[in-house]
Amino acid sequence: MTDMHQDTGLTGADAGAADAIDAGTADAFLSHDQSLRHAPGPYFGAYGGRWMPESLIAALDELQDTFEKAKADPEFTAQVAELNKNYAGRPSLLTEAARFAEHCGGVRVFLKREDLNHTGSHKINNVLGQALIAKRMGKTRVIAETGAGQHGVASATAAALLGLECVVYMGAEDTRRQALNVARMQLLGATVIPVTNGSQTLKDAINDALRDWVANVETTHYLLGTAAGAHPFPSMVRFFHEVIGDEAREQILEQTGRLPDAVCACVGGGSNAIGMFHGFLDDRGVALYGFEAGGDGVETGRHAATITLGRPGVLHGARSYLMQDEDGQTMESHSISAGLDYPGVGPEHAYLADIGRANYEPITDAEAMAAFKVLSQTEGIIPAIETAHALAGAMKVGQRLAADLGPGEKASDKIIVINLSGRGDKDVATAAGYFDLLPDDSVEQEIAQEGEQL
Amino acid sequence: MTPHSTDQQAAGAGVAAAAPSKAAAAIEKARREGRAALIGYLPAGFPDVQTTIDAGIAMAENGVDLIEIGIPYSDPVMDGHVIQEATVEALANGFTVPRIFDVVEGITRKTDAAVLVMTYWNPVMRMGVREFSERLAAAGGAGLITPDLIPDEATEWLEISEELGLDRVFLVAPSTSPQRMQNTVDASRGFVYAVSVMGVTGARTSVGAAARAVVDAAHHAGAERVCVGLGVSSSAQVREIGAYADGVIVGTALVAALRDGGVQAVAELTRELSTGTAKVSGGGTA
Numbered sequence: 217m218t219d220m221h222q223d224t225g226l227t228g229a230d231a232g233a234a235d236a237i238d239a240g241t242a243d244a245f246l247s248h249d250q251s252l253r254h255a256p257g258p259y260f261g262a263y264g265g266r267w268m269p270e271s272l273i274a275a276l277d278e279l280q281d282t283f284e285k286a287k288a289d290p291e292f293t294a295q296v297a298e299l300n301k302n303y304a305g306r307p308s309l310l311t312e313a314a315r316f317a318e319h320c321g322g323v324r325v326f327l328k329r330e331d332l333n334h335t336g337s338h339k340i341n342n343v344l345g346q347a348l349i350a351k352r353m354g355k356t357r358v359i360a361e362t363g364a365g366q367h368g369v370a371s372a373t374a375a376a377l378l379g380l381e382c383v384v385y386m387g388a389e390d391t392r393r394q395a396l397n398v399a400r401m402q403l404l405g406a407t408v409i410p411v412t413n414g415s416q417t418l419k420d421a422i423n424d425a426l427r428d429w430v431a432n433v434e435t436t437h438y439l440l441g442t443a444a445g446a447h448p449f450p451s452m453v454r455f456f457h458e459v460i461g462d463e464a465r466e467q468i469l470e471q472t473g474r475l476p477d478a479v480c481a482c483v484g485g486g487s488n489a490i491g492m493f494h495g496f497l498d499d500r501g502v503a504l505y506g507f508e509a510g511g512d513g514v515e516t517g518r519h520a521a522t523i524t525l526g527r528p529g530v531l532h533g534a535r536s537y538l539m540q541d542e543d544g545q546t547m548e549s550h551s552i553s554a555g556l557d558y559p560g561v562g563p564e565h566a567y568l569a570d571i572g573r574a575n576y577e578p579i580t581d582a583e584a585m586a587a588f589k590v591l592s593q594t595e596g597i598i599p600a601i602e603t604a605h606a607l608a609g610a611m612k613v614g615q616r617l618a619a620d621l622g623p624g625e626k627a628s629d630k631i632i633v634i635n636l637s638g639r640g641d642k643d644v645a646t647a648a649g650y651f652d653l654l655p656d657d658s659v660e661q662e663i664a665q666e667g668e669q670l
Numbered sequence: 671m672t673p674h675s676t677d678q679q680a681a682g683a684g685v686a687a688a689a690p691s692k693a694a695a696a697i698e699k700a701r702r703e704g705r706a707a708l709i710g711y712l713p714a715g716f717p718d719v720q721t722t723i724d725a726g727i728a729m730a731e732n733g734v735d736l737i738e739i740g741i742p743y744s745d746p747v748m749d750g751h752v753i754q755e756a757t758v759e760a761l762a763n764g765f766t767v768p769r770i771f772d773v774v775e776g777i778t779r780k781t782d783a784a785v786l787v788m789t790y791w792n793p794v795m796r797m798g799v800r801e802f803s804e805r806l807a808a809a810g811g812a813g814l815i816t817p818d819l820i821p822d823e824a825t826e827w828l829e830i831s832e833e834l835g836l837d838r839v840f841l842v843a844p845s846t847s848p849q850r851m852q853n854t855v856d857a858s859r860g861f862v863y864a865v866s867v868m869g870v871t872g873a874r875t876s877v878g879a880a881a882r883a884v885v886d887a888a889h890h891a892g893a894e895r896v897c898v899g900l901g902v903s904s905s906a907q908v909r910e911i912g913a914y915a916d917g918v919i920v921g922t923a924l925v926a927a928l929r930d931g932g933v934q935a936v937a938e939l940t941r942e943l944s945t946g947t948a949k950v951s952g953g954g955t956a
Contacts, residue, residue, distance in 0.1 A: 274845035544796030
C-alpha cells in the first residue's frame with residue numbers, strides 16, 4: 217500500500233513508451249543471478265494474495281496443496297504432456313510472417329500459433345491442467361465464468377473429456393449475444409447459467425461463480441479462466457501456460473539461432489501473456505510487451521486498459537491494478553474484444569509493470585481491427601480480435617525498433633515474437649459488421665450488430 | 671501474521687490502553703441481562719441515507735444491541751439476492767462511500783447501540799485504511815466486519831484498529847481449519863463472526879448443526895464472544911442459536927422488511943426477533 221504503486225497507476229498513461237519505465241529494479245533482479253521465473257506466489261511484489269471470504273480459504277489451501285504435489289509428480293506432468301500433445305495438438309507452430317513483417321518496420325516477425333490448438337486458442341492449456349487437478353482432488357463438478365464464451369467452451373471441452381459435470385456462469389446479456397457459444401457449451405454437455413446480478417458482465421459472472429463455489433466447495437472446483445484471482449490461481453494458471461513461452465523460446469532459437477528483441481502479447485486478465493512472457497523473463501535482452509484493450513481510446517473512459525490507467529485495489533481475490541472509481545467501486549470496462557473486457561488484471565503483470573520488466577500499452581479498437589485485417593490479408597490467418605491487439609502493438613514495436621537502429625544494423629536483424637493467442641473464426645460476424653461486409657438485409661447483419669461472435 | 675492475543679485479551683477485560691471494545695460492551699451487557707445479543711444488519715443508503723438512519727434507530731429502540739451497516743459495493747460475493755438488490759438500488763440512488771460516516775453518526779447520536787460497518791475491503795483500501803478508520807472512529811463507529819478480508823492480509827488494519835480502539839470482526843466458517851480458527855480468534859476484537867452455513871447471505875429455514883460446531887470451535891480457541899450470522903430470519907432461529915452463541919445476526923430478513931414495509935416493519939420484526947434472545951438455560955456460554 218505504498219504510494220509508489222498509486223503513483224505508477226496515475227502516471228501509467230505515460231509509462232507506455234518503453235524508455236519511460238525505470239527498468240532499474242528488473243535489472244537488479246536479473247544482474248544478480250536472481251530469477252523472475254516460477255514466482256510461486258502468493259505475492260508478486262505488493263500484488264496477489266488471498267483477498268477472499270474465509271469460507272473459501274480451506275478450498276484454496278486444498279487447491280494449493282494438490283497443485284504443489286501434482287507439479288512434483290512425474291505421473292501428473294506426464295499426463296499433462298500427453299494431453300497437450302495428443303489432444304490439444306502441441307507443440308504449436310512458430311510461423312515466420314514475412315508479409316505481415318513489412319507492416320512492422322521490416323523487422324522479422326514470428327507468430328506463436330496458439331490458434332492451432334484444439335478449441336482454437338491458448339485456453340485449452342489451462343483447462344486441461346485444472347480439470348486434471350480437479351480430478352486429483354476428487355471433485356466431480358467444475359464451474360467456470362465466461363464473457364463471450366471462449367473459456368466456457370474450453371472448460372466444457374475439458375469437462376467432457378475427463379467426465380466432470382460442468383456449469384458455466386455467463387452474463388445474461390452475453391448469453392443472448394453469444395447464443396451460438398451457449399449452444400456450443402450445451403452441445404459439450406455443460407449447463408449455462410445466465411447471470412442477472414449487478415452489471416451482468418464477466419465480473420458478475422465471476423461473482424456468481426464464487427457464490428456457487430462457497431456453497432458447493434465440497435464437490436466443486438472453480439476452473440478460473442485467467443491468471444488472476446486468489447492464490448494459487450495466478451501461479452497455477454501461469455504454470456499451465458508456461459508451455460507457450462518454453463516452446464517459443466526453443467523454436468526461435470532453432471529457427472534463427474538467437475533470442476528475439478521483443479515478445480508481444482495481448483492482456484486482458486493476462487493468461488496468454490504471462491505464459492508467453494515466462495519463457496523469456498530472465499533473458500535481459502528480450503523486451504516484453506503486453507497490449508491492453510484501449511477501447512474507444514483511454515481518454516474516453518471507455519476502455520479496459522487496467523495497468524495503463526487503473527489503480528491498485530482488490531477484486532476477485534487478488535490485489536492488482538483495477539479499474540475503479542474514487543469510492544473503490546469496480547468500473548465497467550469496454551472493448552470490442554470480449555476476451556479483454558475485464559476491469560482487472562493478473563497480479564504478476566502488475567508486478568512486472570511496476571519493476572519495469574514488461575511494458576504495457578493500450579491499443580484502441582480501431583488499431584486492433586486494422587491489424588486484424590492486415591494479418592488476414594498478408595498471412596492468410598484470421599486472428600481473434602483479442603490477438604489483434606498484440607498484432608497492432610507489434611506493428612508499433614517493430615516500427616520503433618526499425619527507427620532506432622544502431623550503426624550498421626538493418627531492420628531485418630531485429631526479431632519480434634508475437635503470441636497468436638487465438639483464431640478469429642468466432643469473430644467473423646463482429647469483423648464483418650465492423651468492416652461493413654454484410655448486406656443490409658442479411659441475418660448475419662442483424663447478428664453482427666448485436667456483437668455476436670460466431 | 672502476528673497474533674494479537676495479548677491485546678485482544680486486554681480489550682476483553684476492559685483494560686486496554688486504547689478505547690474499550692464497544693461491540694464487546696454491548697454483548698456483555700446483553701449477557702448480564704441473561705440474553706444473547708441481537709445484531710441487525712441493513713445496507714447504507716437503501717433506499718436513502720436518512721431511511722437507513724431512521725431504521726437503525728428503530729432497531730436500537732426495539733431490542734437490537736448492535737447494528738451492522740453495510741457499504742453497498744459493486745461486487746458483493748458473499749451476499750445473496752435480497753441484499754444485492756438493495757445495494758444495487760442504494761448505488762443507483764447515489765450512495766457514495768463517505769456517507770457511511772453520516773449514517774454511523776446519525777445512529778450513534780440517537781442511540782446507545784454499538785454500530786459496526788460491514789464492508790468489502792476495496793472501498794476501505796481506496797480511501798486509505800487510516801483515513802477510513804479515523805473517520806469511522808470520529809463518527810462513533812465501533813469497528814468493521816470484513817467479509818473478504820482475512821487476518822493474513824490485514825496487517826495495516828490490525829495496526830490501525832489497535833491504535834484507534836476499533837473492533838475487528840473477522841469471519842470463521844464451517845470449513846475453517848483449527849489453525850486458522852486460532853489465528854482468526856486471536857486477531858479478532860469485539861467478537862468473532864461465525865458463518866452458519868457454507869453459502870452466501872439469505873434467509874434459510876434452518877441453519878443446521880454446522881453453526882453450533884463453528885461456535886464451539888471458536889469458543890474452544892479462546893473467543894469470548896461468538897455471534898452467528900447467515901440465514902437467520904425468525905425469533906425461533908434466534909432462540910435456537912442464542913442458546914449456544916453469544917449473539918445472533920439477522921440481515922436479509924430485516925432488509926426484506928425495510929423493502930416491503932419501511933421503517934415500521936423493521937421495528938416490528940426487530941421486536942419479534944428480540945423475543946428469541948432470552949437464554950432458556952440462563953447464564954453465559956463462554
